[in-house]
Amino acid sequence: MKNFKKKKISIRWVVALKEEAQIIIDQFRLKTFNEKTIYPIFKNEEETHWLIISGIGRSNAAASTAYLYSFSKASKHTSWINLGIAGSDKGNYGDLCLVDKISTYQEKKATYPSTMPKTTLPKMNLFTSDIPISDYSTHELIDMEGSAFFDIASKLVSKEFICLMKVISDGPQNDIKEITKSKISNLIKKNLSNIIYVISYYERLSEEESQIAEKPELFYEITSKWHFTVTQSYKLETLLRRIEVFCNKRDLEDKIKSCESSNSVINVLNSKIKKNIVNWSKF
């Protein structure tokens, strides 16, 4: 029997460097896997948060995103987060930004992540480069993974479930060569409360969407008693969803308990719908 009370929060983090990830690993109490994986993977006990350390560059970002999807059996209601540092001469050193446009040298067309959470955090265009760039004048934000992460993640889920967060780490006044491991950790740490705020939106989103997609409880009970073909299962699910708006589970159980086949269950439910007169004053 399914556990209907189980939390459906589902977050997947793709982070390039261990130094960027460590604060998140600590915050969400993520633990590494004992088994050998191609990229380092961490998850919490509830398996609601998973994190992969991709390494630097577009290829790593793409491969690790796909790998985490497969390895963690992420659903289509999973929120995908790319967190990392980025260069900029537009924002302030240490600021956390959300990305709403991504371009690269390779692709003519830009891509446009949604920035769904209500927040005052700055939003910026990201340029993903294959090599470190020291001329910051032509782009708002520069990183080395964002575009590839988004390209793969947007094949896995609808784009409202994808978020790219960047902390400004270098720019004309802050030489990229002076970035150290501890500076990176501190930059992420400084923004932890904002990161958690953004993540809380994606936690809610994944939870709510998976609840909407959840089949009615009675579906599992009925299909365990009678045999339904694939087409019948779809009909059953649809009918139950429509009926549960106005009829409680016990009444329905009473109605179908004497049914002898899946067909007769569907007929009973169909006739229940046919006779329903919606009482609009209840809604």
Added chain:
Amino acid sequence: MIETIYVEEAIKNHPRTKFILEKFKKSRIISINKYGEIFNKRNQNFRIQKANPSLILANKKDSFVLSAPEGFGIGSSKNFYFSHMYNCIYDCRYCFLQGMYSSANYVIFVNFEDFDIAIKKTLEKNVNSKLTFFSGYDCDSLAFENVTGFAKHILTVFRTYPQIEIEFRTKSVQKEPFLSMKPMQNVILAYSLMPELMSKALDNKAPSISKRINVISELSARGWKIGLRFDPLIHGKNWKELYQDLLEYMYNKISLDSLHSVSFGSLRFPKRMYKDIFKLYPNEPLFSSPLSLNNKMISYDIEIEEEMTSYCKNLSLKYINENQIFKCSI
């Protein structure tokens, strides 16, 4: 509040783009090449976007004026429609737009003048026919008027063709540009209505029925022609009493001289569209109605449809002529 506005590069300096952007000074502007990069791409969720839609300003390239499908009309021999906007600021649960587009973002085409040209060409090709144009088939005709100014613009075209009808179909309480203009007899302000009880459950984010009626009353008193669109007719407990109250109230509230036409349409969805909308909103009371597949459409059973339509029609015949009553079947 619209947080993000995408603007096609080609129209970033268009005066109408600037006019619209002036109204959203706090929004973030993002430059794009084509609106298709954002709108209606696969892997988008209409329902989630609807919580916080963005605006897209674009240049329409073709298909400015289209023939209306058969069954969509109010008495003319030829019917056409045009849409300066895709999507709607309201969120009515029966609306076909939620099944038509995967994106809930609003697209506004700023090149209104190209609509003017296409309308004039259509008129030239149909000089011997009685024509009606429907503005805003893919949106609410007037709900965003304070942002776009499209109705005000297009009325200048129709003022020069008094024999050609134009209908604006709306649920909005937008009174301008009509209050400050001299009424035009070829313009029909058509309001979608249903009993308040049902509207409260179904017409999300739209003005209440009583507010719509007040605006209808005000504009009809000014001399504007009014259309009443009971489309879709919604079935439910006490539907006869609810529709009787509404219809009688309407016919007593407005001057019948101002009434251009009344139409009734049953609740109906193309099968594919119903499937998509149901997937988005599986727990909506509307879908607990006795709907089933009839002639490739998901609708009430034919007996319910006919009973509702003839009941409302017969009631209306006490007040208006039969030739003012139309059936919406598309």
